[in-house]
Amino acid sequence: MAEDSIAKMRSILLVMLVFVCGWAILSIEILGGRILTPFFGSDVYVWGSVIGVFLMSLAIGYFLGGKLSKRFPKPGYLSALILVAAAMVAVLPLFHVKVNNVVFDVMVAETLGGERWGSLMAATVLFLVPMTLLGMVSPYAVQLAATELVSVGEKAGMLYAVSTIGSVLGCLMTSFYFILWWHTDRILLQTAGLLVFVALMFAGLYPRMASEEKGRDG
Amino acid sequence: MKKQIAFLLAVGLFLVGKESPCSRTLYEGQSLYHYIRVEESGTVRTLRFRQKGISYDESKVDTAEPMRLVMRYSRLMFAGFLFVPEPKRVLVVGLGGGTLSGVISHYFPKAKVDSVELDPEVLKIAKNYFLFRDGGNLRVYIRDGRVHIKSLVRRKAKYDIIMLDAFRGGYIPYHLTTKEFLQECRNILAPGGVVVANLWDTSRLYEYQRRTFARVFESHYAFGGGGNKILAAIPRKVKLSKKELSNRAKELQKKREFSxxxxxxxxEYDPRIDYPTRGQILVDGHAPANVLRSQPLR
Structure with missing residues (x-):
């Protein structure tokens, strides 16, 4: 394979990866509101809690993802991050009701107005870690892309744009259609499945192309 | 001639559909949750919430005769008392103008009447324009209905009658329609208690709500129709004929002297099963209430 066609393939793989992760984050954010509402109400503070926790996760994820990508700039690590996030999303249906119940008992049942901080707490427990892992994907992808390109800014800009377009579509599809068609838990599982699929595809194809390149260089 | 009649009918409908020309606006404002208007026409004041350009009458009071329940649906809600004629505790979810809660607390002075309302502005308007007075045997909690009932479950509180009147107007709080919510209501029913819900029988949501109620409660009695349909749901087998209901109504009337x-x-008792009993129900994880609400039935 020619060098620039390898670069193109890699670029396509990274684009797919960040697109799906962007999709997953906002899709799960919409579902987050639906998961919290039966316990904390449908008020604006529930959305405030969910959005706040997701942005916090992304902030932490960007920071940690940047650090980790510097120490281990290997595609395998990126796939592993996404697989762990997918696993955490896939098990959410098993315990989100239990977590909400516990938080409700401790923070809301006996406290008038406790539903504000309760919804923030529940959103944190349920979503902070998996969404942090997904937040690590973008800087990691930039790092992998940057080893092959002079124009880091251009590459970073493109990947962030693609990731955000993924978020836009994930958010709209979930809120316009998925929650009308399917049960929340089913959408969570489907999203986890999608993450596993791209992570495995990335893990399978990306390194192989790297070794081809190395073989030719040697 | 036919054309003229048709025209007159059209004009008539137009006048009925519009606010009557002699009505005046007493209040207009946007709360956190609703665009609210209070209108007065003669001695009758109307609370309206506007949603997507359509006004919905939420509550009415006749200031000359406050114990007269002006709206048909609020009279039908009294069907609950056919099943529990001597309630000790009544919970009303959704305050509106406060007329329903107020009239109940008036005719049942020994009952404790609790009302839950999401919007603090609605409580203010009820007090300022609808002659609503809390205190005494009547208390109002400002909180999401689902959150409030869930905390009542935790506190093991019990009510003889629960009235669900929060799904009016254009927006349906979907978390107050689900199987899980109805189970929570069932959990705070005292033995012999009844849940009375204000449904709307012209959209697909009605069929889903009826099936969901059928899943959680053993007996159902529906009243009214062609719009508001009031459903009394009981968590045990109760068989009453129209004749028996009628006798209970006479007894109740004699004792309480309702207006x-x-x-x-x-x-207005409607014993028909007017919905397909097989089909989806509403659950917390899947309750597209507002989409179903916008789909007409036939």
């Missing part, structure tokens, strides 16, 4: 005729409520 309206309780037997008229029984006249």
């Amino acid at each position: 309206f005729q309780m037997t008229m409520v029984v006249e």
Whole structure:
């Protein structure tokens, strides 16, 4: 394979990866509101809690993802991050009701107005870690892309744009259609499945192309 | 001639559909949750919430005769008392103008009446324009209905009658329609208690709500129709004929002397199963209530 066609393939793989992760984050954010509402109400503070926790996760994820990508700039690590996030999303249906119940008992049942901080707490427990892992994907992808390109800014800009377009579509599809068609838990599982699929595809194809390149260089 | 009649009918409908020309606006404002208007026409004041350009009458009071329940649906809600004629505790979810809670607390002075309302502005308006007074045997909690009932479950509180009147107007709080919510209501029913819900029988949501109620409660009695349909749901087998309901209504009327005729409520009893019993129900994880609400039935 020619060098620039390898670069193109890699670029396509990274684009797919960040697109799906962007999709997953906002899709799960919409579902987050639906998961919290039966316990904390449908008020604006529930959305405030969910959005706040997701942005916090992304902030932490960007920071940690940047650090980790510097120490281990290997595609395998990126796939592993996404697989762990997918696993955490896939098990959410098993315990989100239990977590909400516990938080409700401790923070809301006996406290008038406790539903504000309760919804923030529940959103944190349920979503902070998996969404942090997904937040690590973008800087990691930039790092992998940057080893092959002079124009880091251009590459970073493109990947962030693609990731955000993924978020836009994930958010709209979930809120316009998925929650009308399917049960929340089913959408969570489907999203986890999608993450596993791209992570495995990335893990399978990306390194192989790297070794081809190395073989030719040697 | 036919054309003229048709025209006159059209004009008539136009006038009925519009606010009547002699009505005046007493209040207009946007709360956190609703665009609210209070209108007065003669001695009758109307609370309206506007949603997507359509006004919905939420509550009415006749200031000359505050114990007269002006709206048909609020009289039908009294069907609950056919099943529990001597309630000790009543919970009303959704305050509106406060007329329903107020009238109940008036005719049942020994009952404790609790009302839950999401919007603090609605409580203010009820007090300022609808002659609503809390205190005494009537208390209002400002909180999401689902959150409030869930905390009542935790506190093991019990009510004899629970009235669900929060799904009016254009927006349906979907978390107050689900199987899980109805189970929570069932959990805070005292033995012999009844849940009375204000449904709307012209959209697909109605069929889903009926099936969901059928999943959680053993017995159902529906009143009214062609718009508001009031459903009394009981968590045990209760078999009463229209005749027996009618006798109960007469007894109740004699004892409480309501401003309206309780037997008229029984006249609107509808024993038909007017929905497909097989099909999806509403659950927390999947309750597209507002989309179903916008789909007409037939």
